[in-house]
Amino acid sequence: xxxxxxxxxxxxxxxxxxxxxxxxxxxxxxxxxxxxxxxxxxxxxxxxxxxxxxxxxxxxxxxxxxxxxxxxxxxxxxxxxxxxxxxxxxxxxxxxxxxxxxxxxxxxxxxxxxxxxxxxxxxxxxxxxxxxxxxxxxxxxxxxxxxxxxxxxxxxxxxxxxxxxxxxxxxxxxxxxxxxxxxxxxxxxxxxxxxxxxxxxxxxxxxxxxxxxxxxxxxxxxxxxxxxxxxxxxxxxxxxxxxxxxxxxxxxxxxxxxxxxxxxxxxxxxxxxxxxxxxxxxxxxxxxxxxxxxxxxxxxxxxxxxxxxxxxxxxxxxxxxxxxxxxxxxxxxxxx
Amino acid sequence: xxxxxxxxxxxxxxxxxxxxxxxxxxxxxxxxxxxxxxxxxxxxxxxxxxxxxxxxxxxxxxxxxxxxxxxxxxxxxxxxxxxxxxxxxxxxxxxxxxxxxxxxxxxxxxxxxxxxxxxxxxxxxxxxxxxxxxxxxxxxxxxxxxxxxxxxxxxxxxxxxxxxxxxxxxxxxxxxxxxxxxxxxxxxxxxxxxxxxxxxxxxxxxxxxxxxxxxxxxxxxxxxxxxxxxxxxxxxxxxxxxxxxxxxxxxxxxxxxxxxxxxxxxxxxxxxxxxxxxxxxxxxxxxxxxxxxxxxxxxxxxxxxxxxxxxxxxxxxxxxxxxxxxxxxxxxxxxx
DNA sequence: CTGTTAGCGCCTTCAG
DNA sequence: CTGAAGGCGCTAACAG
Numbered sequence: 001x002x003x004x005x006x007x008x009x010x011x012x013x014x015x016x017x018x019x020x021x022x023x024x025x026x027x028x029x030x031x032x033x034x035x036x037x038x039x040x041x042x043x044x045x046x047x048x049x050x051x052x053x054x055x056x057x058x059x060x061x062x063x064x065x066x067x068x069x070x071x072x073x074x075x076x077x078x079x080x081x082x083x084x085x086x087x088x089x090x091x092x093x094x095x096x097x098x099x100x101x102x103x104x105x106x107x108x109x110x111x112x113x114x115x116x117x118x119x120x121x122x123x124x125x126x127x128x129x130x131x132x133x134x135x136x137x138x139x140x141x142x143x144x145x146x147x148x149x150x151x152x153x154x155x156x157x158x159x160x161x162x163x164x165x166x167x168x169x170x171x172x173x174x175x176x177x178x179x180x181x182x183x184x185x186x187x188x189x190x191x192x193x194x195x196x197x198x199x200x201x202x203x204x205x206x207x208x209x210x211x212x213x214x215x216x217x218x219x220x221x222x223x224x225x226x227x228x229x230x231x232x233x234x235x236x237x238x239x240x241x242x243x244x245x246x247x248x249x250x251x252x253x254x255x256x257x258x259x260x261x262x263x264x265x266x267x268x269x270x271x272x273x274x275x276x277x278x279x280x281x282x283x284x285x286x287x288x289x290x291x292x293x294x295x296x297x298x299x300x301x302x303x304x305x306x307x308x309x310x311x312x313x314x315x316x317x318x319x320x321x322x323x324x325x326x327x328x329x330x331x332x333x334x335x336x
Numbered sequence: 337x338x339x340x341x342x343x344x345x346x347x348x349x350x351x352x353x354x355x356x357x358x359x360x361x362x363x364x365x366x367x368x369x370x371x372x373x374x375x376x377x378x379x380x381x382x383x384x385x386x387x388x389x390x391x392x393x394x395x396x397x398x399x400x401x402x403x404x405x406x407x408x409x410x411x412x413x414x415x416x417x418x419x420x421x422x423x424x425x426x427x428x429x430x431x432x433x434x435x436x437x438x439x440x441x442x443x444x445x446x447x448x449x450x451x452x453x454x455x456x457x458x459x460x461x462x463x464x465x466x467x468x469x470x471x472x473x474x475x476x477x478x479x480x481x482x483x484x485x486x487x488x489x490x491x492x493x494x495x496x497x498x499x500x501x502x503x504x505x506x507x508x509x510x511x512x513x514x515x516x517x518x519x520x521x522x523x524x525x526x527x528x529x530x531x532x533x534x535x536x537x538x539x540x541x542x543x544x545x546x547x548x549x550x551x552x553x554x555x556x557x558x559x560x561x562x563x564x565x566x567x568x569x570x571x572x573x574x575x576x577x578x579x580x581x582x583x584x585x586x587x588x589x590x591x592x593x594x595x596x597x598x599x600x601x602x603x604x605x606x607x608x609x610x611x612x613x614x615x616x617x618x619x620x621x622x623x624x625x626x627x628x629x630x631x632x633x634x635x636x637x638x639x640x641x642x643x644x645x646x647x648x649x650x651x652x653x654x655x656x657x658x659x660x661x662x663x664x665x666x667x668x669x670x671x672x
Numbered sequence: 673c674t675g676t677t678a679g680c681g682c683c684t685t686c687a688g
Numbered sequence: 689c690t691g692a693a694g695g696c697g698c699t700a701a702c703a704g
Binding site: 370 | 673674675676679680681682
């Protein structure tokens, strides 16, 4: 219930009748160089004063703020949230604190954020970059690890889903279930690595299965019915009794595809197959469940932090790319 | 591409051939007290040195770190995410930076977090407290606004859904649609305010409608089928031709209720009515859509920040509670 | 208008 | 083992 000013290290020192240095040492766990007696007195003083060391001050002095930043291209997708949970968990376990930023899909914003980071002397950054950026990442002298996408012209550790393996999983599943015509539907690919890899892998894999025809459609705004409905309709009508499926590039695409199918009165799991990347919590309950390829998002976030921590601690080894395998979650939507 | 040490205010001052004070003033926008000439020189120096002021240092000096904290009881629910987006947006617009914490439903953790906050000298806190806490919030001398739940023994500004109005919305809708038996299903209420208010309001409202029988069921772990399935089954069987509906206390409850109904082969929108608080993105696509009461989550987050900012800026007025009205989103699940 | 002087709270020599 | 002195980068008086 201290209404008094916040206690400082000097207050503690005074009360414990020791030098500030000893208190500082105590705070930093250098117990071997402190007599039992002094430790006890300091401990007591700290408790009675309810003293909390200022990380600002110590951070300024040592340059170690115990702050890391997490920068998202778009915070509004549930995927970002899941990643964040992983990072947050790792932070908590390692006594780091998380600054969260949302570039909001604006390059200008992303740039500003990066500036801010140096202002706060964060020790490192985990970033899901906005495509291949236009501003310079490379004059950015901070430990950094990327998630999802490599940053052009700026080598970093990188962690993301093994898109090739994951796509293979999806395609194999479709082939095994005797689908004869598959539409890969994706948002504007731009230079977003996951979308590129998934669509390319899809394209290449389909070559090896003559019994099944693959097709890729890139939609500008996947949430616009007028853009997506006719495409799906046309695809469906082109089926002519063939067994058809749709593969959606991510959670958003899956949801919007499902919505469109509803509007068109095409039922997945009966009229058509549906499978999507990401495994949002609603996937199990849409219709009789939608088959998905799940990403280990928590692990990805956690791993990103671990890589970052190593860099912060001085790891100078070659940049790593950590790929996490996807997991196929089979549900009714692909069992026609 | 500066590989050289980070520039400091002194470097700028030296290069611009002015005093540090002038640079400081420049940085703080006190242009009226600076000659054009000096301003120009400073500007130039800052640019050539790529100087970025350290918020740590200035924060330490002025006590204004431009940092605020957002503390969640549970970061894993999508509701938290949406709130966060609102807060983040407000932060961005006001040049504040967001520290995000997850108490992870552990009181111990929440306590630690609060400690940390003072370490970083955050200027304020937005908190979704863990129930009525066991540790002391009130010796916590920081601007603070709560979301969702009031904090027992610690008055703060508070912003959340108008649960009374929202519940009324739901009940009225059900009555208007001639339901005769309604089950309110909720997770363990404990002392979580939203759950209390919703269930109590439900209970009271039902008194005024003799034509409709209300019932409240509190489930310990709503995601456990063995806990929820038999309850729903029993309720359904007790119907005897009456028009029945289920009202779920939040998004999680809605989802789990839907899952259970699926398992029990009871179809919402046909066999039974279903309506839930919160409006998660999947609500529109579960079955033919689930009727919901939507919370303006973005606004709630945004508003929380605004209230906090006022407090930070010295507002000492009486504590406010801001209630946001819910919005009824009618879908097929309540149109039998 | 401008610069000098003290610190903010802490950590790091460097002598005891 | 311990403490005094100096300084991290910045700002707030106080002089000029």
